[in-house]
Every structure is written in C-alpha cells, then in structure tokens.
Amino acid sequence: MSKPLSDHDKRKQISVRGIAGVENVAELKVAFNRHFHFTLVKDRNVANKRDYYFALANTVRDHLVGRWIRTQQYYYEKDPKRVYYISLEFYMGRTLQNTMVNLALENACDEAIYQLGLDMEELEDMEEDAGLGNGGLGCLAACFLDSMASLGLAAYGYGIRYEFGIFNQKIVNGWQVEEADDWLRYGNPWEKARPESMRPVKFYGRTEHTPDGVKWVDTQVVLALPYDTPIPGYRNNIVNTMRLWAARPHGVFFPFSTVNVGGYIQAVLDRNLCENISRVLYPNDNFFENKELRLKQEYFVVAATLQDIVRRFKASMFWLQRDCPHRLRRVAIQLNDTHPAMAIPELMRVLLDEEKLGWDKAWDVCVRTCAYTNHTVLPEALERWPIDLFHHLLPRHLEIIFEINRRFMETTTACALMSLIEEGGCKKVNMAHLCIVGSHAVNGVARIHSEILIATLFKDFYELDPHKFQNKTNGITPRRWLVMCNPGLAEVIAEKIGEEFIRDLDQLKRLLKFVNDDAFIRDIAKVKQENKLKFAVHLEEHYKVKINPQSMFDFQVKRIHEYKRQLLNCLHMITYYNRIKKEPNKHWTPRTIMVGGKAAPGYHTAKMIIRLITAIGEVVNHDPVVGDRLKVIFLENYRVTLAEKAIPSADLSEQISTAGTEASGTGNMKFMLNGALTIGTMDGANVEMYYNRIPELKQAMDQIAGGFFSPKQPDLFKELVDLLMHHDRFKVFADYEAYIKCQDKVNQLYKNPKEWTKMVIHNIAGCGKFSSDRTIAQYAREIWGIEPSLEKIPTSEGNGKSFLKALE
Numbered sequence: 001m002s003k004p005l006s007d008h009d010k011r012k013q014i015s016v017r018g019i020a021g022v023e024n025v026a027e028l029k030v031a032f033n034r035h036f037h038f039t040l041v042k043d044r045n046v047a048n049k050r051d052y053y054f055a056l057a058n059t060v061r062d063h064l065v066g067r068w069i070r071t072q073q074y075y076y077e078k079d080p081k082r083v084y085y086i087s088l089e090f091y092m093g094r095t096l097q098n099t100m101v102n103l104a105l106e107n108a109c110d111e112a113i114y115q116l117g118l119d120m121e122e123l124e125d126m127e128e129d130a131g132l133g134n135g136g137l138g139c140l141a142a143c144f145l146d147s148m149a150s151l152g153l154a155a156y157g158y159g160i161r162y163e164f165g166i167f168n169q170k171i172v173n174g175w176q177v178e179e180a181d182d183w184l185r186y187g188n189p190w191e192k193a194r195p196e197s198m199r200p201v202k203f204y205g206r207t208e209h210t211p212d213g214v215k216w217v218d219t220q221v222v223l224a225l226p227y228d229t230p231i232p233g234y235r236n237n238i239v240n241t242m243r244l245w246a247a248r249p250h251g252v253f254f255p256f257s258t259v260n261v262g263g264y265i266q267a268v269l270d271r272n273l274c275e276n277i278s279r280v281l282y283p284n285d286n287f288f289e290n291k292e293l294r295l296k297q298e299y300f301v302v303a304a305t306l307q308d309i310v311r312r313f314k315a316s317m318f319w320l321q322r323d324c325p326h327r328l329r330r331v332a333i334q335l336n337d338t339h340p341a342m343a344i345p346e347l348m349r350v351l352l353d354e355e356k357l358g359w360d361k362a363w364d365v366c367v368r369t370c371a372y373t374n375h376t377v378l379p380e381a382l383e384r385w386p387i388d389l390f391h392h393l394l395p396r397h398l399e400i401i402f403e404i405n406r407r408f409m410e411t412t413t414a415c416a417l418m419s420l421i422e423e424g425g426c427k428k429v430n431m432a433h434l435c436i437v438g439s440h441a442v443n444g445v446a447r448i449h450s451e452i453l454i455a456t457l458f459k460d461f462y463e464l465d466p467h468k469f470q471n472k473t474n475g476i477t478p479r480r481w482l483v484m485c486n487p488g489l490a491e492v493i494a495e496k497i498g499e500e501f502i503r504d505l506d507q508l509k510r511l512l513k514f515v516n517d518d519a520f521i522r523d524i525a526k527v528k529q530e531n532k533l534k535f536a537v538h539l540e541e542h543y544k545v546k547i548n549p550q551s552m553f554d555f556q557v558k559r560i561h562e563y564k565r566q567l568l569n570c571l572h573m574i575t576y577y578n579r580i581k582k583e584p585n586k587h588w589t590p591r592t593i594m595v596g597g598k599a600a601p602g603y604h605t606a607k608m609i610i611r612l613i614t615a616i617g618e619v620v621n622h623d624p625v626v627g628d629r630l631k632v633i634f635l636e637n638y639r640v641t642l643a644e645k646a647i648p649s650a651d652l653s654e655q656i657s658t659a660g661t662e663a664s665g666t667g668n669m670k671f672m673l674n675g676a677l678t679i680g681t682m683d684g685a686n687v688e689m690y691y692n693r694i695p696e697l698k699q700a701m702d703q704i705a706g707g708f709f710s711p712k713q714p715d716l717f718k719e720l721v722d723l724l725m726h727h728d729r730f731k732v733f734a735d736y737e738a739y740i741k742c743q744d745k746v747n748q749l750y751k752n753p754k755e756w757t758k759m760v761i762h763n764i765a766g767c768g769k770f771s772s773d774r775t776i777a778q779y780a781r782e783i784w785g786i787e788p789s790l791e792k793i794p795t796s797e798g799n800g801k802s803f804l805k806a807l808e
C-alpha cells in the first residue's frame with residue numbers, strides 16, 4: 001500500500017495551480033530570504049509565522065510591481081475609457097493566495113515554502129482579512145474588481161481605507177459580543193500610500209453668490225490620503241488599482257501672536273479628530289443609519305475620487321480635442337447603491353463652480369457619466385438624509401440638489417411622489433431619487449429584483465423614462481470562489497473539460513456529457529468528502545466541536561436578518577429534533593446544521609435570533625437519544641475567509657428569504673458552484689437557478705415559548721415568539737409547511753448518494769451565468785459603452801528583454 005499523500009503533495013498534483021519550474025522555485029527562495037533579512041529584519045532564531053507570512057507576501061508582491069506599472073503606463077498611452085467603481089465597501093478578504101492564483105505562482109511558491117521547511121497553509125492563515133464590507137454588497141465589489149481586471153477594463157475601485165473593518169464576532173454564553181477589527185495592527189503589505197497625491201476635502205461653511213460664480217467659503221478642510229492596492233487580472237498581465245482614502249488633518253497655520261502655548265497644544269491635538277472620518281466601517285447590512293459621521297464618509301470618498309477623475313481626464317488627449325464628439329464620454333462612474341450618491345451633486349459643483357460650465361452642459365456630462373445600481377427594496381435600508389444635516393455639512397450641495405429637483409419637477413410629467421425632497425415632519429433628501437435623476441442607467445441585481453423595482457419602488461420613474469432601467473444579475477468570481485477555495489473540485493473539472501472554464505464559466509455546461517460517467521461521479525463525490533473532512537478537522541481544531549463527516553452538511557451563512565429568515569431554519573431544526581425524539585429507532589438522515597453570520601450591533605432581534613440558535617444547539621447537541629444524527633452549530637465570526645473554508649464542504653445551501661426581499665444573493669451562487677444543492681424560496685437570483693394548521697409547528701413554538709431551549713430563563717425568547725405569532729413582516733409561518741416537506745425530500749435524496757451527486761453535477765454545469773465576468777461584460781457593453789477583452793497586454797516593448805520579461 002502506498003503512503004497517503006500529504007496536503008503538500010496533493011496540491012502539487014493540481015495543474016490549475018501553475019507550474020513549479022526549478023528556476024522559479026530557486027528564484028522565489030532567494031527573494032523570500034532577501035525579504036526575510038532586509039524587509040523584515042529578522043533571523044530564524046527570532047522569527048514567528050507572521051514574519052514568514054510577510055516575507056512571502058513581499059516576495060509575491062514583487063511579481064505584481066512590474067505588471068502594475070506597465071498596465072498604468074499602457075492606459076496612459078492607449079487612453080481607453082476609464083471606469084470608476086465607487087463603493088463604501090470592498091469586502092476583499094485575503095490577498096496572498098488570490099495573487100498567486102491570478103499570477104500562476106501557486107505551485108512554485110508552495111514548493112519554495114516547502115523546501116524552506118515551512119507550511120504554506122499555516123502562513124496563509126496569518127493574513128488578516130481586509131473586512132471592509134458587511135456582506136453581499138461589499139463582496140460583489142471585490143468580485144467586480146477581479147472581473148474588471150480579468151476582462152482588461154481600465155477600471156479603478158474607489159473607497160475608504162477604514163482603520164477598523166467589520167467587527168470580529170465572539171460568542172460568549174451563547175450571545176454575540178463585538179470586538180474591534182484592528183486589521184492594520186501588523187501593517188498591510190499589499191497597500192502603497194501615496195502622500196504625494198493627497199486631495200483636500202471641504203465640509204461645513206456657507207455659500208456666497210458672486211457675479212463670477214458661487215463660492216463655498218469658511219469651510220473646514222480635511223485631507224484625503226490615497227492608499228493603492230494592486231488588483232491583478234487572471235493570467236493576463238493586467239494589474240488595476242483599488243484606491244482607498246484615509247482622512248488626515250490639513251496643515252493649519254497658527255499666527256503666533258494670537259495663539260498662546262496652551263491653545264497651540266490643543267490645536268495640534270484637535271487636528272487628529274478629523275481622522276475619525278476613515279476610522280470605522282458602519283456595521284449595518286441593508287439598514288440606513290442617520291448619522292453625521294456616515295454622511296461625512298459618503299461625501300469624503302466622493303469628493304476625493306472626483307478630483308482624481310477630473311485630473312486624469314484632463315491629462316488625457318481627449319481633453320484638448322474640444323470638437324471631438326466623444327470627448328465627454330471617456331469616463332464612466334458606477335455607484336454601488338446610493339452610498340456614493342453625492343458624486344452627482346459634487347460633479348455638478350466641480351463643473352459649475354470650478355470649471356465654469358453652464359448648467360445644461362454640466363448636467364449633460366453628469367448624467368452621461370453616472371450610473372446607479374440599486375441593491376434593496378427594504379424601506380429601512382433606503383437612504384433619506386434630513387435637510388438640516390445636509391445644510392449644515394454641505395450647504396452648496398443642498399443648493400445644487402434643490403436646483404436639480406426644481407428643474408426635474410418642472411418637466412410636466414414628474415409627479416410629487418418623484419421629488420428628490422420628501423416633505424413631512426422633517427424634510428429629507430431621497431438619495432435613490434437623486435441617483436435615478438442624475439444617472440443614464442439604473443439597474444437591479446437579479447431579474448426578479450429589477451422587475452420589482454420598475455413595478456413598485458421606481459414605477460413612476462420607469463414610466464417617465466423606461467430606457468433607463470436595466471437588469472444586471474450579480475455574479476461571483478470563479479477565481480476566488482472555485483479555483484482558490486476548492487482546488488480539488490477545479491482540478492476534477494479541468495481533467496474533463498480543460499482549464500478554459502476559469503476564464504469562461506459557461507464552459508461548465510460541457511460537464512453535462514459526464515452526468516452518467518461513474519468515474520466522474522465518484523471523483524466529484526470524493527472531493528466533496530475530502531472537503532467535508534477538512535472542514536470537520538478545522539472546526540475541531542479551532543472551536544473544539546466534533547461533527548460527523550458522514551452527515552449532511554446543511555449551511556445557512558449570511559448576515560443575520562429577519563428577512564433572511566434564520567427563524568424558519570430554527571423551526572426546522574426543532575421539528576427534526578422532535579421527530580427523532582418521537583421515533584428514535586427510525587432511519588433518520590444525519591444532519592449537521594450550521595448557521596453563521598453577524599448581527600448589526602444595534603439590531604436587537606438579530607442578536608436574539610443568534611441566542612435562539614445557540615440555545616437550540618445546547619439542547620440538541622447534548623441529547624443522547626439524538627446522538628450524531630442531528631447537530632446544530634453556530635459558526636462564530638462568519639467572514640470571507642471562513643466562507644472560503646466552509647462553502648466547499650457544503651451539501652445543502654439554505655436560501656430561504658421571504659420572496660421579494662433578497663435583491664439577488666451571491667452566497668447562493670458560491671454554494672452552487674462548489675457542489676451544494678439549494679433549498680430556497682423563489683427570491684433574488686434563486687429564481688434564475690432552476691433547481692428542482694400544523695401540529696408540529698405548534699409544538700416547536702410551544703417549546704421556544706415554554707423555555708425548553710432556555711430552561712434557566714424560560715421567557716428568554718418571549719419577544720421572538722410574539723414577533724412570529726403577531727407581527728411578522730417576513731411570513732415565516734406561511735412557508736413553514738412547504739419548507740419542512742422540502743427538507744423531507746432532501747433527506748430522501750441524500751440516502752441515494754449517486755442520484756444526489758448527479759444533481760450536483762447538473763447544478764455545477766448550470767453555473768456559467770453566475771460568473772461575475774458575465775455580469776461585468778454586461779455592465780461594460782450595456783452601461784459603460786466599452787468592449788471587454790480576454791487578450792493579454794504586452795509586458796514589454798521592442799526587443800522583449802525588458803525587466804518584466806525576466807519575471808515571466
């Protein structure tokens with residue numbers, strides 16, 4: 001019998017991870033040792049794993065630098081249309097492995113690290129997540145950056161460099177506790193500060209209307225310091241830029257005669273208060289928080305970014321060609337939800353007050369340039385800023401918004417409900433209305449969501465201008481969400497259909513030919529089983545929970561929210577538990593139900609839902625009658641890195657939001673691509689996936705209400721019971737019966753592994769449309785007016801002996 005392969009040997013055999021040529025490996029080792037010595041300034045006696053991670057990160061980063069500089073030179077020379085994706089969130093996760101995948105360096109680095117006596121996965125685990133997002137919206141922005149680079153678009157991501165990202169979630173006595181995410185503590189090897197490119201951003205003050213235009217005066221100035229992160233395309237030599245702004249104090253001049261020493265010290269200390277603007281990500285998903293600091297963040301990113309956009313445009317050759325008809329169509333700005341909506345009045349302010357354009361010309365440029373993506377129809381998530389706050393913080397912008405509104409309402413067909421200014425107790429600016437009026441394209445993020453938008457929320461706007469409204473169904477990048485997180489599955493697929501599917505995910509449909517191929521079915525099932533074992537080991541090592549790797553792995557991982565209905569899942573857990581207890585000798589399909597996700601710190605009901613899940617786990621997991629046929633696990637601190645470990649191990653994906661509430665979902669796509677079956681409602685992108693009075697409910701509710709899951713505090717879940725029984729906006733009971741029946745079918749199917757795996761293969765083969773490459777190609781053609789390209793860009797000119805060539 002041959003020795004079982006180590007993880008290292010297994011990974012080596014996988015061709016999608018690149019070729020580990022002897023020369024490459026030797027060069028990498030030299031570079032690693034050089035960084036270890038000169039950059040980290042360490043020797044092996046005093047080094048820890050983090051030092052080795054940093055040495056490796058710097059080694060890999062070296063391979064980006066030439067391509068990054070060359071790509072930006074190339075854009076400067078060719079002067080293509082630029083795309084600016086502005087977002088308050090970029091949920092990037094880790095960068096090291098993604099860079100190695102996209103540069104085809106993975107096997108070579110793995111071999112070099114192995115030869116140095118180190119363990120690649122251990123080093124990778126030292127990297128902090130860049131958790132600059134809450135959930136789907138931030139993940140989408142990250143996937144889009146990867147796809148835009150992979151499709152050769154001259155694109156930039158613009159956002160805020162939060163010093164603290166999404167909080168770390170601890171579970172203490174069953175409750176969520178938040179801990180600040182100090183992700184920059186040890187430094188970030190992937191970013192490059194550009195202090196030479198700081199931009200001033202103004203706040204407060206008042207306006208002066210003078211004969212030569214409007215002046216915004218008596219303002220407070222904050223500087224925006226850019227940090228650039230390279231975004232490599234998939235094996236095409238392109239490296240785009242994500243630029244995140246940090247707030248820094250503006251150098252204030254103190255006239256010495258008027259400032260005493262105490263005043264001077266206080267003035268210097270107060271300088272740093274303005275850095276609070278980029279201090280922390282607001283931890284709300286699908287919820288609008290009416291706070292001045294948040295409005296400051298939204299304007300800060302937009303004001304700094306527009307200065308970059310205008311400067312870059314003026315450096316382009318089109319700037320000088322005043323009679324060229326395309327001159328003013330060289331820039332596309334995509335607004336990721338209304339969070340960066342201030343780009344519209346800010347662009348108007350720059351064109352009117354600084355560039356001295358007339359209103360009509362300025363408005364034409366603004367509308368042609370901007371496009372808006374809507375992400376939700378939930379009323380509590382829609383941004384409506386009080387006029388008073390606006391007037392105080394951004395007086396000039398409020399004037400411009402009033403003028404936009406005045407002109408818009410003058411069009412004979414606009415009705416009062418379409419006003420950008422909402423009347424009522426306190427007047428508010430409706431940011432979605434501002435975005436619609438100021439953009440040439442408005443899109444939803446799944447077919448049903450876009451249909452709901454034009455039928456309800458934006459009906460009047462649709463009737464006024466139907467051509468503005470589009471759909472762009474979300475997608476995920478197959479690099480991070482397949483090749484990187486599930487190399488075993490990627491390799492089994494590549495053995496059948498080659499590696500092109502990584503660039504062109506539609507090719508997955510060629511797998512349909514193999515649905516009856518027994519060896520292929522076995523390979524797919526084997527990879528799943530290996531992934532399940534690996535995740536079980538991870539849970540045991542990190543959380544000391546033992547799970548049965550033969551059981552069905554049933555996941556619901558996403559932000560905790562009433563509309564996502566983790567409570568419906570709870571009712572199923574309880575029902576299944578009661579059935580096992582009632583007939584303990586029946587052959588029950590063993591299940592491990594795992595739920596993970598963060599609750600916004602101020603969202604009381606979401607925190608109670610977490611407590612109910614942990615309470616159910618406490619009862620179910622220790623019941624000897626149940627044994628390992630049912631376990632309920634709350635996965636602590638769900639984030640991108642945990643998603644990458646968990647999703648490849650999933651058998652079943654829970655997508656059970658109330659129909660009409662989840663705009664798209666992208667978690668659903670990650671699971672499908674990784675070989676899980678979906679149990680879901682007809683909501684969001686689920687609709688596009690084509691997957692194939694009640695005593696037990698009363699029993700479950702009585703148990704929650706009667707303290708069965710909280711014996712020490714029988715009325716702990718009283719409010720949740722009251723919510724479900726009397727004022728549930730999200731209709732959990734309405735779907736209970738159908739959901740339980742469907743779960744029964746899932747159990748039956750799971751007893752036939754071959755049929756299950758065939759369904760998995762059908763599912764994977766149908767994943768093509770959920771690549772973010774498809775999504776981005778549609779944005780490019782149908783909104784931005786540019787053509788994507790799979791070409792590699794030249795890495796050198798002339799004799800081909802440039803520095804870059806040497807790195808190939």
Ligand SMILES: *Cc1c(COP(=O)(O)O)cnc(C)c1O
Pocket residue numbers: 134135136139557558559638639640641643664665666667668670
């Ligand atoms: C993909 C992803 C999400 C979005 O999940 P949904 O199920 O679409 O809400 C949220 N958080 C993380 C960490 C993710 O990776």
